[in-house]
């Protein structure tokens with residue numbers, strides 16, 4: 111950390127082997143270039159056909175992630191269910207049922223000594239059933255008060271309106287709120303009026319350009335034009351990138367002072 115500025119690097123959904131390879135190849139230099147103090151990666155699409163295995167979670171950590179956030183695919187692989195209870199560094203949405211394995215928040219300790227509360231919630235609009243993310247985040251912030259120096263939230267959601275409303279509802283309480291899930295980066299990075307850094311969606315890590323959300327376009331187009339379902343194949347060739355955002359948080363002023371969108375071509 112330099113000059114009271116704590117840098118939060120957040121990366122969007124890692125998609126498949128191409129996304130994992132892009133992380134391995136590009137994350138160390140991206141962290142160095144951005145002087146990141148903490149790196150948070152959404153990993154719920156890293157494994158096949160989606161979800162996250164323990165093996166792939168370890169690859170994401172080896173590439174440089176401090177915390178892995180999740181979403182609607184996090185519970186897909188059986189080995190992850192036990193792992194979620196063993197580690198506090200892989201999250202699933204906090205507003206999932208109380209008996210769901212794992213946790214939806216953690217306090218990560220950065221090398222500078224700053225304690226970062228990382229929260230992961232799911233949206234409700236066009237998503238699987240879950241508790242209200244606004245109420246959940248409010249309760250979490252209240253219950254964990256005093257255990258962290260700054261808080262960050264990944265809202266894994268489909269609807270831009272829900273993500274924007276969430277960011278504004280918690281403006282000033284989170285250092286950063288960002289959306290994941292759509293794999294399409296938005297251009298609305300901003301510091302909200304009371305100092306929360308915000309972007310509606312980070313995008314994805316993997317082969318985004320020339321694909322449909324990281325999946326080979328031909329099969330998707332056939333499905334849209336014929337109505338016939340088929341197994342989708344993730345793109346294996348093409349330019350990979352790491353999409354995300356860098357949030358610069360002033361620990362003295364307790365406000366985010368800059369949000370920079372990232373699309374690092376590997």
Ligand SMILES: [Fe+2]
Pocket residue numbers: 154181182183266291
């Ligand atoms: Fe998702």
